[in-house]
Amino acid sequence: MTSQDPKNSSPRGASTRRLHAGHDADSSQGFVNPPIVRGSTVLFPDTSTMRRRAQKYTYGLRGTPTISALEEVIDEMEGSHGTVLVPSGLAAVSLPLLAFLSSGDHCLVVDSVYGPTRLFCDTMLKRMGIETEYFDPAVGPGLANLMRPNTRVVFLEAPGSNTFEMMDVAEAASIARSGGAVSMLDNTWATPLHFRPLEHGVDLSIHALTKYPGGHSDLLMGSVSATRETFGRLRDAQMQLGINVSAEDAYMVFRGLKTMDLRINAHEASALTLARWLEQRADVARVLHPALPSFPGHELWRRQIGRSTGLFSFVLDGGGRTEAAAFLDALSLFGLGYSWGGFESLAVEVDLSDRRLATAPPEGPVIRLQVGLEDVADLQADLERGFAAVRALR
Numbered sequence: 001m002t003s004q005d006p007k008n009s010s011p012r013g014a015s016t017r018r019l020h021a022g023h024d025a026d027s028s029q030g031f032v033n034p035p036i037v038r039g040s041t042v043l044f045p046d047t048s049t050m051r052r053r054a055q056k057y058t059y060g061l062r063g064t065p066t067i068s069a070l071e072e073v074i075d076e077m078e079g080s081h082g083t084v085l086v087p088s089g090l091a092a093v094s095l096p097l098l099a100f101l102s103s104g105d106h107c108l109v110v111d112s113v114y115g116p117t118r119l120f121c122d123t124m125l126k127r128m129g130i131e132t133e134y135f136d137p138a139v140g141p142g143l144a145n146l147m148r149p150n151t152r153v154v155f156l157e158a159p160g161s162n163t164f165e166m167m168d169v170a171e172a173a174s175i176a177r178s179g180g181a182v183s184m185l186d187n188t189w190a191t192p193l194h195f196r197p198l199e200h201g202v203d204l205s206i207h208a209l210t211k212y213p214g215g216h217s218d219l220l221m222g223s224v225s226a227t228r229e230t231f232g233r234l235r236d237a238q239m240q241l242g243i244n245v246s247a248e249d250a251y252m253v254f255r256g257l258k259t260m261d262l263r264i265n266a267h268e269a270s271a272l273t274l275a276r277w278l279e280q281r282a283d284v285a286r287v288l289h290p291a292l293p294s295f296p297g298h299e300l301w302r303r304q305i306g307r308s309t310g311l312f313s314f315v316l317d318g319g320g321r322t323e324a325a326a327f328l329d330a331l332s333l334f335g336l337g338y339s340w341g342g343f344e345s346l347a348v349e350v351d352l353s354d355r356r357l358a359t360a361p362p363e364g365p366v367i368r369l370q371v372g373l374e375d376v377a378d379l380q381a382d383l384e385r386g387f388a389a390v391r392a393l394r
């Protein structure tokens with residue numbers, strides 16, 4: 001499929017392109033969706049073709065029509081040269097780090113990064129002789145002073161995990177590039193619908209497809225989308241490690257992407273309703289949502305992303321772990337569970353103890369909400385039960 005309508009020279013819209021990328025019905029006898037192709041061995045017609053590997057599919061690990069269909073849609077969404085699929089969002093973090101770092105290298109990682117990313121850097125990368133240095137998301141142009149001759153990777157996440165700190169992505173990517181480092185950004189929160197990191201100079205865009213693309217809490221998958229210059233090394237690392245995804249799961253994500261914009265619009269609207277309501281409450285100290293004008297990174301968010309999704313946090317006004325537990329245990333619609341991006345609402349207590357860089361301690365426990373697709377009035381009533389339980393302690 002091309003991005004131009006053959007009967008009309010005007011460019012097609014993003015939704016149209018997403019819906020029609022990755023599969024051409026003519027190639028599967030008219031069926032509108034790609035087939036789920038399982039397989040390891042792919043046969044070659046003769047030795048000459050085999051020696052030259054002169055056909056699109058050569059071995060199951062290297063791809064199948066179902067996997068290619070999903071890779072192509074994600075390329076369309078991210079504006080990338082190529083995408084690789086891996087079995088989890090965390091593997092989409094570790095694969096590019098392994099691909100671009102070697103023993104003796106230095107890696108700069110934003111301090112508000114997803115916790116398991118930090119764990120990977122502090123354990124496996126450390127064991128391999130790679131030094132990770134965490135930087136304040138508010139570092140701005142000061143990032144240039146942290147670059148060393150052996151800095152090979154600058155790892156970004158904006159908004160940051162759980163606390164949503166923003167940073168100027170184009171500025172950081174440009175500093176990385178001038179210093180000869182590759183920049184990577186975990187784009188899971190904004191999704192490529194709201195932010196396309198490669199257009200801001202980032203080399204690799206990372207996504208936990210487990211979240212909104214899957215959208216139904218029934219699978220794990222990750223993707224890494226790369227520029228032309230970085231894709232080869234990324235694909236090589238994937239093949240060296242021998243990882244890919246199942247055709248069934250790839251199909252589920254391909255399906256999820258069809259309605260992802262509609263779901264995200266609903267998550268965004270309900271989350272904003274609840275965030276604004278929480279902000280008015282006396283028992284809430286602060287709401288950490290980049291789309292609220294009261295949020296410190298709001299201006300940067302407005303210029304850079306301008307849209308939001310269904311995940312944000314708030315700080316209870318006072319109290320500690322007892323109050324957090326009372327609040328969470330009183331909820332009946334918001335489930336207590338990890339991950340997010342599915343249809344159902346979730347709440348968790350945020351642990352900030354692994355942050356390295358001094359930020360003002362929060363006024364009370366930090367609660368993160370994944371706002372699902374339930375009726376927003378029901379979600380609000382559920383949160384009211386949480387606040388009542390905290391009041392009952394006082």
Ligand SMILES: *Cc1c(COP(=O)(O)O)cnc(C)c1O
Pocket residue numbers: 088089090091093114161186188189208209210211220221222339340
């Ligand atoms: C959830 C998440 C991941 C990891 O995804 P999994 O599929 O659960 O491994 C990576 N980055 C961010 C920002 C996430 O929220």
